[in-house]
Amino acid sequence: VLSVENEAMGTGGAVALARQHLSxxxxxxxxxxxxxxxxxxxxxxxxxxxxxxxxxxxxxxxxDPSRFGVCDLDESGMIGRFQEKPEPGTEFSNLINAGCYLIERDVLNGLSSDKHSMEREVFPGLAEAGGMAGLAFTGYFVDAGTPESFIEAAQVCIANGRYDSGHVEGNSWFGEGSNCIGAAHSSSIGQGCNIGEGASVSDCVILSGANIGAGARLDGCLVGQGANVAPDSNYSGLVIGHGASV
Incomplete structure (x- = not known):
């Protein structure tokens, strides 16, 4: 089910909208x-x-927990305090909300249908009331909210075998039907992409159907679906929109 919001409802409002679809x-x-x-x-x-x-x-x-919700976890596995996006230096912990959580039905049913934030308006009260637990994990975690972290997330998926199609050569993933005559390093090459002769892409995500011209050099770029990069061009840290030509 895809919920379309005419107005952004915040994390709490979005979760509340899901109630009607749960059994x-x-x-x-x-x-x-x-x-x-x-x-x-x-x-x-x-x-x-x-x-x-x-x-x-x-x-x-x-x-640096300043971009996240910070949790004060005690020895029994309960969270005594929750602090959303604290100012640098004011955090009471380096443990953050990793974006995966369980809530009981009475909490879900008690959520307002109006715009609100789970992290700012629900979690702090649950923690203060002694009703919130936490469990730390190890392995990997990437919040892919920026172009740089989106690329990092793709690299983590490749390194950990988190793909269900295509294949890996070296440290790059190639989608079905992609054609790479050039070189790819630590990159994700989507379905039906073409990497021209002598071209080189490093630390990039190239989405499906994009075309990288011969001799082009891309480093740390995010290339949209069906985009075209001219031959012999050189870009670093660029975000190229779907269908765009540069």
Missing amino acids: GQGPVLVLNGDLISSVDVTALVVHHAATGAKATLSLWEVE
Whole structure:
């Protein structure tokens, strides 16, 4: 089911809109769609049941938590405080909300249908009331909300075999029907792409149907579907839109 919002409803409003499509009993799993991680959902479910929490968050440790929701986790696996996107230096932990969590049905049913934020308006209250648990995991986690991290997410997927079609050569993934006469390094080459003779792409994501001209050099670029890059051009850190020509 795809929910189309005429107005952005925030994370809380978006989850509330899903209620009408849910059946059955028990906790509901919510997963942010802009991340790649190795979270063990089964372990999360077990921890949720063992603690009797109203909500259980997957947690990841980072050096700079200012872009994320920060959790104060105690020895029993419960979160005593939740702080969304703290100012640098004000965080009380380096454990962040990793965008995968379980919530009980009464929490889900109690969500407002209006625009609101789970992280700013729901989680802090649950933590203060003693109803929120957390479980840290290791492996990998990429919040793919920027062009750079989108490329990183693709590289992590390649390194960990997270693809269901195409093939890997060296450290690059090639989609079905792609044709690479040039060279690709640590890149994702989508279905039906063409990489011309003498061209080189490094740390790039090339989406389906794009054409990279002969002799072109791309480094750290995100190339949209059906885009065209001229022969012998040289770009670094560029985002090229779907169907665009540069």
